[in-house]
Amino acid sequence: MPAAIDFYFDFSSPYAYLSSFRIDELAARFGRTVTWRPYMMGAALKLSGRPISMNGSMDGTIAADYLRKDVERGARLDKRPFKWPPKFPVNGVHAGRLYYYLMTHDAEQAKPFARDIFASCFGLGLDISDAQTVIDVAAKHHITAAQAQLLLNDADIKEQLRAATDAALALGVFGSPFFIIDGESFWGNDRLWQVKRWLDWGGW
């Protein structure tokens, strides 16, 4: 049984949203499963040498203008619903915390929850920085609003996301999406074709 592919992402990443539709199906063609590993990309930025603006602050630089158009063009090409949230970048911390709670306590709900978060953020254009948006999504995945409020402030849950982030950084993860296959790293939704080839050929 070949090892799972690791799919690192930040819930705030529109490119990860696009990849989230494809990575599991792509992996399955090669007998692989995918472990979704949300992390806090902001923590990686200082280490990585990448600026915040590359990661979404639509601050009027020409790179930001390009990225905005590029995301929309990618969504059109893949025929995915796409709507920017009212403010961008957003903060994926609430979603990340509840994701790891589900991984530990109700693992079958974790990916569906993650997909619904992405759909809320980039399909419907809701603000996942707002805890209430995340709480509403969690309600569809066996977490009541009262429970979600507690979980979002739970020290152990917070620590779980922090530890996941530290573990990602230790492996050299710095972008979103970021894939690791048998130790080989691929950064970016536009590298899925290389991910596929790597799985197909077993490397090159």
Place this chain on the structure above:
Amino acid sequence: MPAAIDFYFDFSSPYAYLSSFRIDELAARFGRTVTWRPYMMGAALKLSGRPISMNGSMDGTIAADYLRKDVERGARLDKRPFKWPPKFPVNGVHAGRLYYYLMTHDAEQAKPFARDIFASCFGLGLDISDAQTVIDVAAKHHITAAQAQLLLNDADIKEQLRAATDAALALGVFGSPFFIIDGESFWGNDRLWQVKRWLDWGGW
């Protein structure tokens, strides 16, 4: 006759080196020519919101480590010779100046000269920041060493590269390689598959 594709790049860019092997052939399949437009990417960085480290300074950040491996992996996949120059990043200013001189005075030599510069820099790993390296390449393209020395210090030639850079920035160019097809921008060697699709479909 459809418009030429514009291929913007900095001679210091290993990703542009990889694209330089493919873009003309790709364009030709769709009845297009390619205008090569070297520019000084450094001038774009301040405007673009991108940091120097994204563009090659191998300064030990995890992004830089990834990019180094990614370039080498891309070269292996495409079966191109690849060798890092002794210091990286390099400075493409000398090469850019002689390129625009050739475009004006001996246009048929311009692309072959550019290809030879890329081959020197990333195929052989020579230092194109050193004017002598560029002068040696120019000698194969009808420019004597004495002439090259003069040209590299010629105010009009310098201005030509500056003007080309300004024109690129005015169009929103900020990376290398960067392609514009009928007003549509594509950034990155890993977007050549989208460039191809855009040419094939006429957009989406």
